[in-house]
Structure formats: C-alpha cells, structure tokens
Amino acid sequence: MIPAGLPGLRECVRPAYPARQKIRALLQRVIDEECAEGGDGRGCLVVNTCIEVSAHDPLVAASLEQDYGVRLAALRAVIESGQRDGDIAPGKDARTLARLVIASVGGLRVSARSGVGRAALEAVADATLSTF
Numbered sequence: 001m002i003p004a005g006l007p008g009l010r011e012c013v014r015p016a017y018p019a020r021q022k023i024r025a026l027l028q029r030v031i032d033e034e035c036a037e038g039g040d041g042r043g044c045l046v047v048n049t050c051i052e053v054s055a056h057d058p059l060v061a062a063s064l065e066q067d068y069g070v071r072l073a074a075l076r077a078v079i080e081s082g083q084r085d086g087d088i089a090p091g092k093d094a095r096t097l098a099r100l101v102i103a104s105v106g107g108l109r110v111s112a113r114s115g116v117g118r119a120a121l122e123a124v125a126d127a128t129l130s131t132f
Contacts, residue, residue, distance in 0.1 A: 019082025020132060023075070023101055027125035030105050034112035034121070072098050079132075088132045097132060104128040 017025070075098035082088035088097070108121050 018085065018087040019078050020087050020129060022078055023132075024125065024129055026101070027104060027108065027128065030108045031112070031118060031121045031125060034109055035118045068102065071102055075101050082132075092132065100128060100131060 072095070076094045079088055079092075079094040079097050083090045083092070083094060104124065108124060111124070112121060
C-alpha cells in the first residue's frame, strides 16, 4: 500500500498507462513542483530530512529507510510490469532501475534548489528513462 503522503508515487502505480509513461509522469511531477512559480522554496521533506537529519537521528533514519522501502517496492513492481509488457527491457535489473528512479527524484529536487533550470531537469528525466 502507498501511504497518502506519496501522491506522486500513488499516481505512478495506477494501471492505466505503460510503465515507462508512469515513471516519466512521476519525474515530470517532481520537475513541475520544483519549477512552480510562487513555490515556498522549502523543497521536499524527505530529501531535506535525508540530507540534514537522518545521520544524527536513528529514529528518523529508520523512518526514512521504511519510506525508501515502500518507494522501492512500488517502483520495482511498476518496472517489472513494464518488463512483462515489453515496455521496459527485460534484461535490466528492476530493483536497480527502481533505485535509479528514486535517486533521480532526489537529484532533480536538489538540482532545482541549486538553480538548475527546467530544460536541464527535463534532460535528466529523459536520460533516466533512456537507461530503461
């Protein structure tokens, strides 16, 4: 089950679209959130907590590890479904690809906060999917 606080991921696992399109939509949602005008500039709570707090608080680290596991399992299921459907190369390791998506989401968020523009973020999303 996907927790309510993960709407982008929840949308990603809905069955209506091919796997590659679901993952691209997830990455696009991150880009849109980070590039939105009038944003509050706080960024993503999970990414911020990973960077700033988890190394100093074992309870927070454990919670983040659980959150990562939920994200990994959901994305892996999407990727494996895509491999069965022929949308994603069957020879690729689904767990590794799921980790790549998670890392790309974090990287997109951090890059956007560092001033990287939308076009560059879109190129990163495209490059991520090109490995599939």
